[in-house]
Amino acid sequence: MINIGKYIEMLINWLTEHFAPFFDAMDSAIGGFINGFQHLLYLIPFYITIPLLAALAWWKAGRGTAIFTLLGLGLIYGMGFWTETMQTLALVLSSTSLALLLGIPLGIWSARSPRCNQVLRPILDLMQTMPAFVYLIPAVLFFGLGTVPGAFATIIFAMPPVVRLTGLGIRQVPREVIEASHSFGATSWQLLYKVQLPLALPTILTGINQTIMMSLSMVVIAAMISAGGLGEVVLKGITQMKIGLGFEGGIAVVILAIVLDRITQGIAQMKK
Template identity: 45%
Template sequence: MNDYPDEYILPVDAWIQTAVDWLVAEWRPAFQVMRWPIAKFLDLVNDGLSAVPFWLFIILLLFAAWRLSGWKNAVLAAGSFTLIAMMGLWDQSMKTLAIVLTAVVFGVLTGVPLGVLAARSDRFWTVLRPVLDLMQTTPSFVYLVPVVMLFGIGTVPGVIATIIFSLPPMIRLTNLGIRQVPLEATEAGEAFGTTEWQSLVHIRFPLALPSIMAGLNQTLLLAMVMSVIASMIGAEGLGLTVLRGIGRLDVGLAAIGGGAIVLMAITLDRLTQSFAEKPQ
C-alpha cells in the first residue's frame, strides 16, 4: 500500500530521451554551426595564452592589476600565478583561463542584450524569468548530459556547458541595472531630444554599469566552477588535473589542482570586483 502503482508512473525519462534523440537526428548540423565560433575563439585565446612566456604573463598581469585595482590586488594576482607556475600547473591553468574567458565573452555577448531586452519589455521578462529560475536551480552536472548528446565530448562542449551555466547572472543583473536607472535621468535625455538608442548607450548603460559589472563578476565565478565540472566530459585544464588525482587516489595531485583553481578564482574575483566598485 505504501508503493506508488507502476501503471500510474509517467515515463518522463523516455519522453526526454525521445526529444533529445529527435534533436540530435534533425538539428545536428545546426548545433555544429553553433559550435564553430566558440571553437575558433577558444583556439585563438588558448594559442595566445600559450604563446606568452609565464614570466611575461605575470609581469603584464601585475601591471594590469595595478592599473585596474591597486597594488594590493596586483601583488595578489602576481603571487597567485607565480605559485601556480611553481606547482608545475602553468599549461593547465592557461587552458582553464582560456575556457573561462571564452565562456565569459560569449556570456556577455548573449546576456547583456537579453538583459536589456528584458528591462525594456515586461512581457519578455515574464517569460524569461522562470527560464532563468530553472537554469539556476538545475544541478550543474545535469547540464553535461544534453551537451554531450548534442555536441559530443571534449573541451568545446565543456565551454558550451560553461556558457549556459554561467549565463543567468549576466541577464538578471543587466536587467536590474537598466530598470534601476533613475527616471529623471532618462527624462532629461528625452528633453534634449535623445533617441532611444542614444538614451540606452549614453544614459541607461553608464548608470547601470556597476550592476552589469557585478553580473560579470558572478558570471566569471560560475564559469570557473563549471570549467572544473566540465572536465567530466573531457574539458582540459585544472579540472582534469583534479579529476585524475581523484581517479588515482592521488591526494597530492588533486590538492595542487584544487589549490590552483582557488588561487585563480580569488585573483579573478578580486580584479573584477574592484573594477566594478570603481566610481563611474
C-alpha cells in the same frame, strides 16, 4: 507515474538527429574561438604573463592584489600547472565572452519589455537551479567530448547573473533622468546607449564578475567530459586517489579565481 525524462530524452534525440549540421557548425565555430584564446595565451611566456596580470591587478585592485597575483601565479608555475591554467583561463574567457554576447542583449530586452521579463524569469530560475552536472548530458550528445561541450554547458550555467543584473541596472536608472532625457528629445536608442547603459554599468560589471566566477566553477566540472585544464588535474586526483595532486589542482583553481574576482571587482568599483 509521469515520466518527464522520457520526453526530454526524445526531444534531445530529435534535436541531435535533425540538427546535426547546425551542431557541427557550432562545434567548429566555438572550437576555433576557444583554440584562438589558447594559442594566444600559449604564445605569451609565463615571465611576461605573470607581471602583466600583476600590473593589471595593481591598477584595478591595489598593491595587495598585485602581490598576491605575482606570488600566486608564480606558485602555479612552480607546481607545474601553467599549461593547465592557461587552458582553464582560455575556456573561462571564451565561455564568458559568449555568455556576455548573449546575456547582455537579453538583459536589455528584459528591462525594456515587461512581457519578456516575465518569460525570461522562470527560464533563468531553471538555468540557475538545475544541477550543473545535468548540463553535461545534452552537451555531450550535441558535441561529443572535448572543450566545446564544456563551453556549451558553461555558457548555459553562467549566463543568468549577467542577464538579471543587466536588467536590474537599467530598471534602477532614476525615472527623473529618463524623463529629462525625453524632454531634451532623446530617441529610444540614445536613451539606452547614452543614459541607461552608462548609469547601469557598475551593476552590469557586477554581473560580469559573477558570470566569470560561475564559468570557472563550471569549467572544473566540465573536466568530466574531457574539457581539460585544472579541472582535469582535480579529477585525476579524485579518481586515482592522489590526495596531494587533487589539493594542488584545487589550490591553483582558487588562486586563479581570486585573481579574476579581485580584478573584475576592482573594475566595477572604479566605474561607480
